[in-house]
Amino acid sequence: MSPTAVLKNIDFPDLNQVPLVDEVGVHERAARFQARSIKKSSKIEALRSVLSMIDLTTLEGQDTPGKVRQLCQKALHLHNALPDLPNVAAVCVYPTMVGVAREVLGDSPIKVASVATAFPSGMTPRQVKLEETRIAVAEGADEIDMVISRGAFLQGDHHFVFDEIAEIKTACGKAHLKVILETGELGTLDQVRRASMLAMHAGADFIKTSTGKIKPAATLPVTLVMLHAIRDYYYQVDRMVGMKPAGGISNSKLAIHYLIMLQETLGTSWMTSEWFRFGASSLANDVLMQLQKQASGVYQSADYFSRD
Amino acid sequence: MTMVGPHSRVPVAKTYKIYIDGKFPRTESGRYFPLKDVDDQVVANLCRSSRKDFRNAVVSARKAFPNWSSASAYLRGQILYRIAEMLEGRRDQFISELVLQGLSKRRARKEVEASIDRLIYFAGWSDKYQQVFSAVNPVNSSHFNFSVLEPTGVVSILAPTGSGLLGLISNIAPVIVGGNTSVILASESMPLCSVSFAEVLHASDVPAGVVNILTGFREELTEQFATHMDVNAIIFSDDDGGVAKTIESLAANNIKRVIPRNAIDWSSEKNQNPYLIRDTQETKTTWHPIGN
Numbered sequence: 001m002s003p004t005a006v007l008k009n010i011d012f013p014d015l016n017q018v019p020l021v022d023e024v025g026v027h028e029r030a031a032r033f034q035a036r037s038i039k040k041s042s043k044i045e046a047l048r049s050v051l052s053m054i055d056l057t058t059l060e061g062q063d064t065p066g067k068v069r070q071l072c073q074k075a076l077h078l079h080n081a082l083p084d085l086p087n088v089a090a091v092c093v094y095p096t097m098v099g100v101a102r103e104v105l106g107d108s109p110i111k112v113a114s115v116a117t118a119f120p121s122g123m124t125p126r127q128v129k130l131e132e133t134r135i136a137v138a139e140g141a142d143e144i145d146m147v148i149s150r151g152a153f154l155q156g157d158h159h160f161v162f163d164e165i166a167e168i169k170t171a172c173g174k175a176h177l178k179v180i181l182e183t184g185e186l187g188t189l190d191q192v193r194r195a196s197m198l199a200m201h202a203g204a205d206f207i208k209t210s211t212g213k214i215k216p217a218a219t220l221p222v223t224l225v226m227l228h229a230i231r232d233y234y235y236q237v238d239r240m241v242g243m244k245p246a247g248g249i250s251n252s253k254l255a256i257h258y259l260i261m262l263q264e265t266l267g268t269s270w271m272t273s274e275w276f277r278f279g280a281s282s283l284a285n286d287v288l289m290q291l292q293k294q295a296s297g298v299y300q301s302a303d304y305f306s307r308d
Numbered sequence: 309m310t311m312v313g314p315h316s317r318v319p320v321a322k323t324y325k326i327y328i329d330g331k332f333p334r335t336e337s338g339r340y341f342p343l344k345d346v347d348d349q350v351v352a353n354l355c356r357s358s359r360k361d362f363r364n365a366v367v368s369a370r371k372a373f374p375n376w377s378s379a380s381a382y383l384r385g386q387i388l389y390r391i392a393e394m395l396e397g398r399r400d401q402f403i404s405e406l407v408l409q410g411l412s413k414r415r416a417r418k419e420v421e422a423s424i425d426r427l428i429y430f431a432g433w434s435d436k437y438q439q440v441f442s443a444v445n446p447v448n449s450s451h452f453n454f455s456v457l458e459p460t461g462v463v464s465i466l467a468p469t470g471s472g473l474l475g476l477i478s479n480i481a482p483v484i485v486g487g488n489t490s491v492i493l494a495s496e497s498m499p500l501c502s503v504s505f506a507e508v509l510h511a512s513d514v515p516a517g518v519v520n521i522l523t524g525f526r527e528e529l530t531e532q533f534a535t536h537m538d539v540n541a542i543i544f545s546d547d548d549g550g551v552a553k554t555i556e557s558l559a560a561n562n563i564k565r566v567i568p569r570n571a572i573d574w575s576s577e578k579n580q581n582p583y584l585i586r587d588t589q590e591t592k593t594t595w596h597p598i599g600n
Contacts, residue, residue: 298561299363301538302370
């Protein structure tokens, strides 16, 4: 079922029905995913999948149009020495840089994602957030990464958060909406699971762990809890929601562990860039270096890959 | 309950581990090899490092390079001197380890003392080699032209087989005093001192990653030491005729510096000189325009 079709019958979830998280169990389960042995051919496939799921990201106050153009060029030419590489999924930038990214990426399959709603804090009035979202979409963003109002959520004002997400979703129009929970500020895994449910019921196409500005950012246990929430929601409403861990995933090995977790929690249907993304900047180079290593048999150096 | 007398204590044997990124892990491969003494008794089990251990060590060395290479010459000298101080305090341990590996007590003592002195020697060169090897060059144009040395980067070292401590130190010291970081494969037949020396480094304010020490089989790891694209120079010894050729051709991949150090008697003071530092330095020449 397409996301927009469902939105007509959105309703506020009963958060008391959200099951409590067995924290010890989650950590043990997450640790198990890191103990798999992966053979060479699987590893190469996994690396290519990881690459295709990356949202190449630059979200710095010092970003300039030049820096964004450079990042987009990198997305278009990941490593020309390796032919037949998959594309990264998207380039993720601030709203003021959407136009620049759109211009460089043109009609390539690489999407433009923009953060919005006063990223990363989310501390502005709703009208401003809505306007920011509309501007980003008008500039050419295919995807919007919004942050939830963590203060309101932690205060227990779940309706405020729900309404906000729903309104932003409407403002997005055709653009996909990713909802950043900023799990590092939510405190407990129970809260993460409730926030995930809230976001999905309010119309999120993706739920995303973190802005990358707060530590801890994405971790395997937090992502696992969110994947469980996505599974619950799918069984309840029959709508697939995507997952995007972001922040702190900088090496291929860890990224592959995420894919194993995804496969064993949600299954093969979610194993594409349509339903799973990595928010990262330095991960892409590490994946490229591993792929080059598999091709040449020699361990690589960052000197021979483009700068992030 | 049995009474245990004061002299029937169970001895605590040391676990010899490898040294990566300022930590003492076991090899990720879980493999080991036994080291035997002259009477064919097993003295210790040592880690048989894998190529992944080497890869991890290179990552650590690369990470440590920016800070170590930009540390002041004075600081690097101080730290080398500190290593010597720490080694001095553990002379007896090193002497008995060398004896375990077949040296006479007298030779062992001489080797440990020479090792300490060698560290002092290179500590002294820390703020002097630059002046000796740098130059202002005469050029036929309106330029101020000068050349200075810069460390080459990450250096992999296949340590000499026959000299378990002195050979190791004589190769590490000139590399790190010049601002490089390093990954070392210890002598296969005399590896004990290398692990204990890592403990000395650990207690001497040497930043994590500047020196990484692996134990294992040279035949297995030489190719990795020579091919890794993030290694800028390789030092090797004990060439049996074929190894040099292999290393030279593999190193050509990223144009590593290849530095053979064969048949060098490390116990001789004639073989300590600042050219060992220059071996892993690059020369940077600057043309600076000047008015007539």
